[in-house]
Amino acid sequence: MTTAILNGVSLQGVATCVPGRIYDNLKEATHFDPKEVKKVVTIAGIQQRRVVEENTCSSDLCLQAGKQLLERLEWSADSIDTLIFVTQTPDYFLPSTASLLHRDLGLPQSCAAFDVGLGCSGYPYALWLASMMIQTGSAGRVLVMHGETPSLITHPTDRATALLFGDAGSATALERGGNDPWGFSLHSDGQGYNDLIIPGRGFRQPSPEDERDNYLHMNGASLFNFTIHKVPELIQDTLALMDKDIDEIDAFIFHQSNQFIMRHIAKKVGLPAEKTPIILGSYGNSGGPSVPLTMTQHYADNDLQSAETAMLLGYGVGLSWGSALLKVKPETVFLHSEYAVE
Numbered sequence: 001m002t003t004a005i006l007n008g009v010s011l012q013g014v015a016t017c018v019p020g021r022i023y024d025n026l027k028e029a030t031h032f033d034p035k036e037v038k039k040v041v042t043i044a045g046i047q048q049r050r051v052v053e054e055n056t057c058s059s060d061l062c063l064q065a066g067k068q069l070l071e072r073l074e075w076s077a078d079s080i081d082t083l084i085f086v087t088q089t090p091d092y093f094l095p096s097t098a099s100l101l102h103r104d105l106g107l108p109q110s111c112a113a114f115d116v117g118l119g120c121s122g123y124p125y126a127l128w129l130a131s132m133m134i135q136t137g138s139a140g141r142v143l144v145m146h147g148e149t150p151s152l153i154t155h156p157t158d159r160a161t162a163l164l165f166g167d168a169g170s171a172t173a174l175e176r177g178g179n180d181p182w183g184f185s186l187h188s189d190g191q192g193y194n195d196l197i198i199p200g201r202g203f204r205q206p207s208p209e210d211e212r213d214n215y216l217h218m219n220g221a222s223l224f225n226f227t228i229h230k231v232p233e234l235i236q237d238t239l240a241l242m243d244k245d246i247d248e249i250d251a252f253i254f255h256q257s258n259q260f261i262m263r264h265i266a267k268k269v270g271l272p273a274e275k276t277p278i279i280l281g282s283y284g285n286s287g288g289p290s291v292p293l294t295m296t297q298h299y300a301d302n303d304l305q306s307a308e309t310a311m312l313l314g315y316g317v318g319l320s321w322g323s324a325l326l327k328v329k330p331e332t333v334f335l336h337s338e339y340a341v342e
Contacts, residue, residue, distance in 0.1 A: 013333030045259025049166035049284030058147030061169025120316025166284025
């Protein structure tokens with residue numbers, strides 16, 4: 001376990017972007033037994049998903065979110081010191097997708113830009129990285145972009161995955177400043193690498209004999225057991241790290257994995273329903289970007305009268321899991337848009 005309490009970091013804004021294409025599982029998943037589809041929808045809580053059109057990448061969604069966020073904040077491109085792009089659905093094996101976003105955002109050559117290959121836990125991990133850079137003085141402004149297009153890596157005949165995943169992109173602006181400490185708790189267990197995996201497409205199996213191995217394989221039972229055991233511990237560890245009680249946390253922002261799992265965890269830990277927003281029904285499971293996506297939906301009106309404390313929770317592929325406990329202030333910008341296909 002890696003834990004950290006970092007200071008001098010301020011959350012300036014979060015922007016998210018989703019495809020305009022809405023896929024309705026109950027109406028459009030006609031290649032599956034309707035009874036089975038309804039069962040999945042009822043348990044997982046996913047009726048509609050946002051799905052990219054052909055040739056749209058996770059970077060495209062993040063780019064739109066990033067441009068809108070920088071414009072609203074009135075941040076010039078040359079004021080960005082670091083760009084961190086988190087994804088497991090990159091544009092290319094190389095170059096890094098961060099390089100393409102660096103180009104398209106017009107960032108200066110003095111800006112460091114790199115990819116982080118994490119999925120469901122990627123958002124708290126990236127905030128931890130960015131916050132360390134800011135606290136050490138190596139960066140004043142960091143742009144964290146997290147995007148995934150998991151609909152492109154699920155096999156259309158796999159009921160276990162094809163009905164679950166939607167696509168989303170995000171951009172988060174962090175800046176030096178602020179007096180509130182941020183807490184992080186990060187974990188990994190590589191023994192569970194095979195529970196959520198694409199066996200092919202990489203250099204280990206570039207051309208698998210079974211075409212199905214070019215798509216996502218998921219061990220649902222193992223992931224369920226992992227989640228219901230590790231995430232409650234993660235919540236308690238984070239509270240202990242920051243010397244907080246549940247009553248002192250205003251929102252628990254979960255990675256939107258599965259409605260049944262999230263409600264089970266909330267009940268087990270004693271989290272009030274009003275503090276655990278669920279947006280699965282309209283967007284599906286978009287992996288790690290589901291955390292910032294839930295934030296932009298939860299804080300859509302952003303009529304906060306005072307700062308709130310939020311615990312962000314990511315968990316899944318790797319296996320890996322992590323949390324970030326931070327402050328959301330009344331002036332924090334939250335934006336959301338649908339992707340405009342050029």
